[in-house]
Amino acid sequence: xxxxxxxxxxxIQEQFVEKIADNMQTFGVSxxxxxxxxxxxxxxxxxxLDELSEETGMSKTRMSQVVREMVDLNIADKVFEKGVRxxxxxxEQDYYQTFVSLFTSNWRKAIQKNKMFEKKMxxxxxxxxxxxxxxxxxxxxxxxLLKETxxxxxxxxxxxxxxxxxxxxxxxxYVPKP
Amino acid sequence: xxxxxxxxxxxIQEQFVEKIADNMQTFGVSxxxxxxxxxxxxxxxxxxLDELSEETGMSKTRMSQVVREMVDLNIADKVFEKGVRxxxxxxEQDYYQTFVSLFTSNWRKAIQKNKMFEKKMxxxxxxxxxxxxxxxxxxxxxxxLLKETxxxxxxxxxxxxxxxxxxxxxxxxYVPKP
DNA sequence: AAATTTATAAACTTTTTATTTTACAAACTT
DNA sequence: AAGTTTGTAAAATAAAAAGTTTATAAATTT
Numbered sequence: 141x142x143x144x145x146x147x148x149x150x151x152i153q154e155q156f157v158e159k160i161a162d163n164m165q166t167f168g169v170s171x172x173x174x175x176x177x178x179x180x181x182x183x184x185x186x187x188x189l190d191e192l193s194e195e196t197g198m199s200k201t202r203m204s205q206v207v208r209e210m211v212d213l214n215i216a217d218k219v220f221e222k223g224v225r226x227x228x229x230x231x232e233q234d235y236y237q238t239f240v241s242l243f244t245s246n247w248r249k250a251i252q253k254n255k256m257f258e259k260k261m262x263x264x265x266x267x268x269x270x271x272x273x274x275x276x277x278x279x280x281x282x283x284x285l286l287k288e289t290x291x292x293x294x295x296x297x298x299x300x301x302x303x304x305x306x307x308x309x310x311x312x313x314y315v316p317k318p
Numbered sequence: 319x320x321x322x323x324x325x326x327x328x329x330i331q332e333q334f335v336e337k338i339a340d341n342m343q344t345f346g347v348s349x350x351x352x353x354x355x356x357x358x359x360x361x362x363x364x365x366x367l368d369e370l371s372e373e374t375g376m377s378k379t380r381m382s383q384v385v386r387e388m389v390d391l392n393i394a395d396k397v398f399e400k401g402v403r404x405x406x407x408x409x410e411q412d413y414y415q416t417f418v419s420l421f422t423s424n425w426r427k428a429i430q431k432n433k434m435f436e437k438k439m440x441x442x443x444x445x446x447x448x449x450x451x452x453x454x455x456x457x458x459x460x461x462x463l464l465k466e467t468x469x470x471x472x473x474x475x476x477x478x479x480x481x482x483x484x485x486x487x488x489x490x491x492y493v494p495k496p
Numbered sequence: 497a498a499a500t501t502t503a504t505a506a507a508c509t510t511t512t513t514a515t516t517t518t519a520c521a522a523a524c525t526t
Numbered sequence: 527a528a529g530t531t532t533g534t535a536a537a538a539t540a541a542a543a544a545g546t547t548t549a550t551a552a553a554t555t556t
Contacts, residue, residue, distance in 0.1 A: 145450035149459055152442060156466065159435055166428040168346050170514075189533080199516055204533060225524075226532070235473040250344040257337055264330060272323035281327055288334065294496040295413040305493050314492055315483050318472040348544070367503080377546050382503060403554075404502070501554070507547085514541070525530070 153182055167242040169213065172198070176206050177215060177231050177238075186219045186228035214241040236317060244307045251300050258293045262286060331360055345420040347391065350376070354384050355393060355409050355416075364397045364406035392419040414495060422485045429478050436471045440464060 157178035164174025179195050180187050189207065193200040207229045210216035215238055216231045232238045265286050269279070305311055335356035342352025357373050358365050367385070371378040385407045388394035393416055394409045410416045443464050447457070483489055 145446050145452055145456055148442070148446055148450075149456070149463070152439060152463060155435075155439070156463070159432070163428055163432065166346070166424055168344070172514075200532090201517085201534075202515055205515095208534090235469070236476070239477075246344055250341055254337070254341065257333075261330060261333070264326070268323050268326055272326075274323055278323055278327070285327070285330060285334070291413070297496055298414070298493065299417075302489075302493050310492070311480075314488070315476065315480050318475055350544075376544095378502090379504075379547080380545055383545090386504095497556100499554100499556080501552105503550105503552080505548105505550080507549095509544100509546070511542105511544070513543080514539100516537105516539070518535105518537080520535085521533090523530100523532075526528090 157182055164242075168246060169209070169242070172196070172202070173206055173209055173213075176203070177210065180216070180229060180231045181233065184233075186221070186230040188224075188226040188228055190226065192229075213245045236312070240306050240309075240311075244303050247299055247303050251296055251303070254292075254296050258289055258296070262289045265289070335360055342420075346424060347387070347420070350374070350380070351384055351387055351391075354381070355388065358394070358407060358409045359411065362411075364399070364408035366402075366404040366406055368404065370407075391423045414490070418484050418487075418489075422481050425477055425481050429474055429481070432470075432474050436467055436474070440467045443467070 157175060160178030160181065161171045161174035164177060165171055175196060176192055179192065187195075189200050189203045192198075192203040192207070196203070207216055207218075210229070210231070211218065216229050219228045219230045221228055232241065265282050268274070269282055272278075274282070335353060338356030338359065339349045339352035342355060343349055353374060354370055357370065365373075367378050367381045370381040370385070374381070385394055385396075388407070388409070389396065394407050397406045397408045399406055410419065443460050446452070447460055450456075452460070
């Protein structure tokens with residue numbers, strides 16, 4: 141463990157990147173996405189697919205997929221620099237903004253997937269109520285499910301409101317940045 | 319698709335469970351955990367490992383692992399019922415509380431893992447500053463990393479505060495349940 | 497206390513996800 | 527317009543996660 145100061149620092153920098161990669165998994169993104177984010181973040185400057193490939197030791201194709209995922213998640217951007225032909229990718233330098241982007245991307249996706257579901261379910265349930273031969277017990281079951289559907293809808297409405305609460309920055313009014 | 323009303327309802331109930339399972343993945347838990355949650359939730363009563371095994375078609379051992387994970391995540395509880403020898407497991411019936419439990423469990427784990435890291439890093443960096451032979455450029459790099467460490471610490475402090483904001487129910491003051 | 501039921505642990509198998517390789521199309525240089 | 531460079535898609539491979547089976551320990555019943 142008796143390294144040159146410069147080596148030591150590079151080693152520390154790598155540990156930072158690994159930690160970022162590890163933490164990023166809490167958001168449900170792969171360690172590789174986290175690692176690439178960490179690498180660009182620590183680099184403080186936009187990077188090309190080739191540079192990322194070099195740094196991670198992974199294929200350029202994989203880097204292409206990863207940065208695309210990051211752009212979709214709103215945690216990276218393609219940037220232009222005159223004279224440079226290769227695409228350059230940069231990441232958000234603000235932790236809090238990255239948190240908000242990942243949180244909102246994730247939940248927006250989930251909310252989107254649920255929108256149709258509620259409508260479909262209540263339509264089906266009502267159709268059974270109207271057209272089927274139904275005894276007391278069955279009718280009660282259907283009503284329980286209809287109530288469930290309603291609560292479900294309310295919950296997703298709340299989630300959408302929560303996403304806005306983060307995206308708008310309101311959250312920082314009540315949980316201020318230190 | 320011309321089923322008996324009862325069949326139709328069972329089918330709808332299954333769709334609910336599948337949707338819950340799918341949604342649960344947004345929290346980073348496996349579909350199986352989500353499915354078990356959904357099954358117990360729709361059942362409205364605590365269930366045994368055998369019943370769960372029957373419902374999911376999975377082994378009892380797997381059910382044992384899954385409910386343990388759920389208890390750890392604070393979204394299920396072992397309950398006692400006199401005269402019943404088998405363990406019974408119940409789940410939170412309130413969507414919002416389940417959201418809070420999963421959100422806080424996840425982030426508490428992440429925060430915990432980062433606590434030591436910051437201390438270790440700044441100690442290492444300071445030690446290099448004191449003991450190594452360091453030129454201008456190197457010193458600047460170290461200071462950048464020290465600053466990074468500080469910001470990191472602030473960010474995790476903010477996250478801890480955010481977790482409290484949810485856990486205490488404060489969030490519902492500003493993003494009220496519908 | 498022998499037999500049965502229940503829960504968990506460990507080893508193994510299957511399925512899913514991550515990554516690489518290969519191949520190709522689009523854009524750019526000369 | 528021929529030759530490069532760059533980015534993406536599709537197929538193949540490798541690694542990780544989920545699930546099952548077998549074995550065993552603890553508790554319960556008879």
